[in-house]
Amino acid sequence: IESLDEKILNQNEKRQKLLAIFQRFLDEQDATDRALLETEIESAMQEKYKEEANNWERSMIYKFSLSDGAPVYRAQGFVPGTILNQFSLDEDEAGRLRIATTRSRNVGNFGEQSESYSNLYVLGSDLKTLGSVEKLAPGERIYSVRFLANRAYLVTFKQVDPLFVVDLSTPNNPRLLGELKIPGFSTYLHPYDENTLIGLGRDVQTDVYGNVRNGGIKLSLFDVTNPASPQELDVYIAGSAGSESVAMYNHKAFLFSKEKDLLVIPASLTNTNNSYRPYFSGALVFSLA
Numbered sequence: 488i489e490s491l492d493e494k495i496l497n498q499n500e501k502r503q504k505l506l507a508i509f510q511r512f513l514d515e516q517d518a519t520d521r522a523l524l525e526t527e528i529e530s531a532m533q534e535k536y537k538e539e540a541n542n543w544e545r546s547m548i549y550k551f552s553l554s555d556g557a558p559v560y561r562a563q564g565f566v567p568g569t570i571l572n573q574f575s576l577d578e579d580e581a582g583r584l585r586i587a588t589t590r591s592r593n594v595g596n597f598g599e600q601s602e603s604y605s606n607l608y609v610l611g612s613d614l615k616t617l618g619s620v621e622k623l624a625p626g627e628r629i630y631s632v633r634f635l636a637n638r639a640y641l642v643t644f645k646q647v648d649p650l651f652v653v654d655l656s657t658p659n660n661p662r663l664l665g666e667l668k669i670p671g672f673s674t675y676l677h678p679y680d681e682n683t684l685i686g687l688g689r690d691v692q693t694d695v696y697g698n699v700r701n702g703g704i705k706l707s708l709f710d711v712t713n714p715a716s717p718q719e720l721d722v723y724i725a726g727s728a729g730s731e732s733v734a735m736y737n738h739k740a741f742l743f744s745k746e747k748d749l750l751v752i753p754a755s756l757t758n759t760n761n762s763y764r765p766y767f768s769g770a771l772v773f774s775l776a
Contacts (some may be wrong), residue, residue: 499528540640542593546570548584548614564614568606574676574738577634583617583658585608587641589628602626605643609658618659624649630688633676638664638714640684644672645699650686652714664714671705674735677743679775683720684709687735687752690724704754706773725771726756729763732771749775 488501496504513521545565551558568588570576577585585607605623608616608723624643631642637656643649650667671688686709692704703726710718734740734752742751749772756767 497564498600504760525651533650534619541546544568544755546586546588548586548610549723551615552749555706562612562614563609564616566606566608566610566616571629573631574634575632577627577639579655579658580689581658582612584614585634585639586610586654587629587632587639589643591628592626603628605641605660607641607653609655618657618661620661620663622649622652623663626700630633630672631676633678633684633687635678638711640711642676642678644686650717652711654714665716667709667717669707669719669721671707673705675738675741677738677741679708679745680694682710684711685775686730687733687741696717702758703727704732704735704752704771706750708775723773725754726767727759727763729757729759731755743775745775748774750775 488496491501495507508663510567513524517526532638541610545567546569548563549560552561553559559628566586566588568590569648570586570588575587579585587605587607587679589605590603590733604621604625605628607621607623608619611617623641624645627643627645627649630643630644631641633708634655637654639651639653639655639661641651641653643651650673650742652664652666654662654664665740671690672691673688677685677687679685686705686707688705688707691699694698703724706723708720708722710720732752732754736773740753743749750773751770754769754771755765755771756766757763
């Protein structure tokens with residue numbers, strides 16, 4: 488049936504005939520054998536479902552060489568999940584690609600619910616996976632990523648803001664070193680020095696009903712000297728719910744000079760006591776001495 492030309496039987500007709508044959512086969516079995524077959528088939532379907540789940544949401548990666556003045560195709564690969572932005576990818580000095588993704592929540596064919604989670608993969612020059620750290624922060628998604636030398640820093644969010652520190656010094660075996668959970672979340676991470684990160688994002692508050700609501704603009708300073716126990720050194724919150732800064736979503740609006748200990752971000756600040764009306768619109772200037 489499968490080998491017949493589609494001019495004789497199209498794909499839908501072939502499927503119907505195959506199902507009819509299979510149904511006749513089941514009808515010929517006694518009750519015991521039929522029950523065993525149905526259990527075996529359902530188990531095989533569940534296993535197949537799990538195998539195919541990674542293909543439902545994945546990022547395809549294509550590698551091109553640009554050294555000769557024209558793009559030349561070199562390799563392709565894929566990883567489960569989707570990336571957030573350009574900071575989710577990084578190539579190390581050996582040509583290995585590091586990539587952080589989020590798998591979305593979904594409901595399977597058998598009613599199984601899969602919570603969202605985050606992953607980090609290291610791919611070789613042929614874009615084959617060398618190592619991975621998977622299923623970070625179940626129920627959350629990535630809000631910001633930063634790769635610095637042999638470490639990766641990931642911020643996820645749902646109720647609190649976990650900052651994850653991942654060791655990439657052994658590409659075949661990346662390891663989660665530590666995490667820090669604090670209120671709020673960072674949508675952009677910027678290096679201050681090799682042991683300090685600047686986080687820009689949003690503060691959050693929990694109301695009397697347990698609901699998490701966005702607050703003002705949040706600026707954090709993280710100490711990652713001890714990657715097993717990252718710390719928030721300092722925090723500054725500007726405005727309240729409704730306050731915005733384009734620098735939270737566009738890193739080109741984030742002006743930082745370590746030599747001058749100067750950080751500048753554009754901002755529009757509101758106050759919940761004044762019907763969320765902006766009371767300030769301009770630039771916030773910080774000293775990071």
